[in-house]
Amino acid sequence: MDFIFRLLCALTVSVSLQSTVSAASRRTEDSSNVWEKRIRTSLNLLQRRPCWGLSEQAECHDRAIFSNPDTQKMRLYTAAGPKKVRVVLPDRKQRRLAHHSSRNNSYDAVFVIDPFPEASFGHLVFLFLVSYDVNETTCNKTLNGAYIFTDRSECIRRAEKFHCRNRVTTRQVKCEINFIPMVYYKDDSVKARRLRCRQKLINLRFATCPALENFPTRCSDNKPRCDNRGISKPDRYCSHKRCNHAVLVSGGWNSFASRQRYRRRLHNVWALLHSTMRYRKQFIRTFLGQGQKRELAKDQIEKTYVVDRTTKVRQYISNLCRSILCVETLTLYLTGPANSDGALMFWDRDQVGITDESKLYTPKQLLDDIRNCSARRVFLIADYSYSGAMINRLRNRISRHPDQFRNIMAISSTDWGEYAGRNNFTDVFIEKNKEGPVTKSVIQVFKDVKRDLRGSLSTPQIVTAPSSSFINITLDGYESNKSREAAKDFHPCKLIPRTDLPSSLPEK
Numbered sequence: 040m041d042f043i044f045r046l047l048c049a050l051t052v053s054v055s056l057q058s059t060v061s062a063a064s065r066r067t068e069d070s071s072n073v074w075e076k077r078i079r080t081s082l083n084l085l086q087r088r089p090c091w092g093l094s095e096q097a098e099c100h101d102r103a104i105f106s107n108p109d110t111q112k113m114r115l116y117t118a119a120g121p122k123k124v125r126v127v128l129p130d131r132k133q134r135r136l137a138h139h140s141s142r143n144n145s146y147d148a149v150f151v152i153d154p155f156p157e158a159s160f161g162h163l164v165f166l167f168l169v170s171y172d173v174n175e176t177t178c179n180k181t182l183n184g185a186y187i188f189t190d191r192s193e194c195i196r197r198a199e200k201f202h203c204r205n206r207v208t209t210r211q212v213k214c215e216i217n218f219i220p221m222v223y224y225k226d227d228s229v230k231a232r233r234l235r236c237r238q239k240l241i242n243l244r245f246a247t248c249p250a251l252e253n254f255p256t257r258c259s260d261n262k263p264r265c266d267n268r269g270i271s272k273p274d275r276y277c278s279h280k281r282c283n284h285a286v287l288v289s290g291g292w293n294s295f296a297s298r299q300r301y302r303r304r305l306h307n308v309w310a311l312l313h314s315t316m317r318y319r320k321q322f323i324r325t326f327l328g329q330g331q332k333r334e335l336a337k338d339q340i341e342k343t344y345v346v347d348r349t350t351k352v353r354q355y356i357s358n359l360c361r362s363i364l365c366v367e368t369l370t371l372y373l374t375g376p377a378n379s380d381g382a383l384m385f386w387d388r389d390q391v392g393i394t395d396e397s398k399l400y401t402p403k404q405l406l407d408d409i410r411n412c413s414a415r416r417v418f419l420i421a422d423y424s425y426s427g428a429m430i431n432r433l434r435n436r437i438s439r440h441p442d443q444f445r446n447i448m449a450i451s452s453t454d455w456g457e458y459a460g461r462n463n464f465t466d467v468f469i470e471k472n473k474e475g476p477v478t479k480s481v482i483q484v485f486k487d488v489k490r491d492l493r494g495s496l497s498t499p500q501i502v503t504a505p506s507s508s509f510i511n512i513t514l515d516g517y518e519s520n521k522s523r524e525a526a527k528d529f530h531p532c533k534l535i536p537r538t539d540l541p542s543s544l545p546e547k
């Protein structure tokens with residue numbers, strides 16, 4: 040009797056416990072009250088103690104961001120149960136985000152505050168992890184978190200990156216959380232996205248939520264179903280004319296990181312090269328790492344390829360650089376989301392939220408593709424976050440192997456630790472190329488751009504091989520300081536003098 044009574048009691052207790060838990064979960068899922076409390080607590084703490092919640096060794100830059108926070112300029116993303124959520128950041132493998140977390144990074148709720156919603160990714164974001172039913176002592180002392188009571192005990196922790204610290208001391212890499220993570224329910228095999236943008240809680244207001252970009256997954260460079268018509272290879276050998284060529288590339292990553300502005304830039308750069316600099320249409324190739332071609336120039340689309348991995352882009356660029364006598368000036372333009380190593384990121388096509396070789400175009404790969412390039416000159420223009428990291432690497436390479444990079448000039452929109460996109464580097468670069476009564480050298484354009492962007496978040500960088508003989512040359516290989524009228528007659532292709540042809544011709 041006594042036993043049955045106790046069993047009944049236990050059953051009743053467990054049933055009522057379960058029902059309160061699930062009721063609470065349901066409430067939490069969409070209760071703006073609870074979110075308001077979590078976010079106010081975190082913002083207040085950040086305002087008083089900018090490095091709150093970080094371990095002692097962590098980088099704590101950007102102390103000023105929350106000193107006088109205007110939430111309407113920040114974007115908010117939230118996700119919460121009924122189930123635990125898993126949080127994944129784009130790294131080569133999944134990493135721990137807080138002390139005392141498992142590698143799986145499962146939490147009861149998460150939220151992200153993006154203080155620079157207009158900037159390109161990567162850029163600093165603040166990621167918070169919420170665990171339920173943790174008592175105040177454990178939260179304060181063990182988890183280094185902030186305790187709040189909603190209708191239960193909650194502990195809010197700030198996520199940080201642990202694994203990149205060793206690299207920071209030896210190389211210039213920012214160790215910060217710089218992407219919106221992928222968040223899905225634990226055990227959800229299709230990994231449906233749970234993070235959503237919120238513009239309004241109870242009293243708190245945030246920046247407006249953007250339209251999310253999408254990638255038509257059935258479209259890829261190696262599937263003929265897509266209207267790609269195959270990527271024709273550049274000639275291996277030219278015996279008649281040497282022409283100007285250009286390759287324009289944009290990355291994508293995911294719907295949070297992709298931007299319509301990348302396609303607008305590809306369009307505008309294409310127009311500059313074709314209309315002002317007279318590059319031939321068939322010699323300007325565009326590689327889109329992020330879907331829709333709609334925003335591109337009408338004539339551009341024909342030579343545009345939707346790619347969801349870097350292989351085809353790399354092949355095309357290195358083929359151009361290995362061709363014989365075909366390329367006079369080669370202009371490479373790169374934009375899109377990037378990681379803090381300066382690698383451009385392509386679409387996360389298998390939606391695992393983690394990067395791998397095929398999704399990254401790293402500075403090392405890029406420089407491998409263009410070293411010893413057979414083009415007479417190479418202009419490399421990079422407008423993405425941390426693009427200065429690529430410039431630094433090139434500077435290093437030039438000092439170690441000047442002979443491999445003697446014909447290159449590279450320009451980036453940012454220094455290595457800076458974010459792109461708040462300024463309009465590409466637009467200004469285009470404008471400066473067209474401006475004034477006489478033609479402008481690329482170096483002069485760079486100086487003008489830098490002057491115009493003074494005071495913005497990022498500082499354009501330049502590197503030129505010391506031996507380069509084209510310091511005063513324009514983007515199409517013409518002389519600078521000539522009248523624009525005269526420049527109109529300049530041809531982007533040059534006849535190859537007989538004396539330049541090798542005595543034994545390679546097989547065509």
Ligand SMILES: *[C@@H]1O[C@H](CO)[C@@H](O)[C@H](O)[C@H]1NC(C)=O
Pocket residue numbers: 141142143
């Ligand atoms: C982490 O996830 C994997 C795969 O989902 C699972 O096998 C493992 O048990 C999990 N580990 C923990 C500590 O939850």
Ligand SMILES: *[C@@H]1O[C@H](CO)[C@@H](O)[C@H](O)[C@H]1NC(C)=O
Pocket residue numbers: 174175176177
């Ligand atoms: C808080 O939780 C920890 C771990 O669960 C436990 O050891 C500790 O006794 C609890 N403290 C209080 C004050 O309840």
Ligand SMILES: *[C@@H]1O[C@H](CO)[C@@H](O)[C@H](O)[C@H]1NC(C)=O
Pocket residue numbers: 175176179186
């Ligand atoms: C936890 O930390 C808060 C804020 O520092 C403090 O007010 C509170 O007394 C602490 N509680 C415990 C149990 O340590």
Ligand SMILES: *[C@@H]1O[C@H](CO)[C@@H](O)[C@H](O)[C@H]1NC(C)=O
Pocket residue numbers: 411442443
């Ligand atoms: C690059 O060119 C240099 C000098 O012409 C040559 O010594 C070197 O072997 C070349 N390297 C590669 C990888 O082609």
Ligand SMILES: *[C@@H]1O[C@H](CO)[C@@H](O)[C@H](O)[C@H]1NC(C)=O
Pocket residue numbers: 463466467470
């Ligand atoms: C770049 O942005 C600045 C400030 O927003 C604006 O004044 C300028 O006109 C823009 N330049 C171009 C070429 O779009």
Ligand SMILES: *[C@@H]1O[C@H](CO)[C@@H](O)[C@H](O)[C@H]1NC(C)=O
Pocket residue numbers: 508509510511
């Ligand atoms: C480029 O022009 C500058 C003047 O603006 C001149 O001093 C310099 O010698 C020129 N460089 C070359 C390589 O012609």
Ligand SMILES: *[C@@H]1O[C@H](CO)[C@@H](O)[C@H](O)[C@H]1NC(C)=O
Pocket residue numbers: 511519520
């Ligand atoms: C070209 O013109 C600019 C300004 O008009 C002048 O500063 C520069 O020295 C000139 N460069 C050459 C090579 O004449």
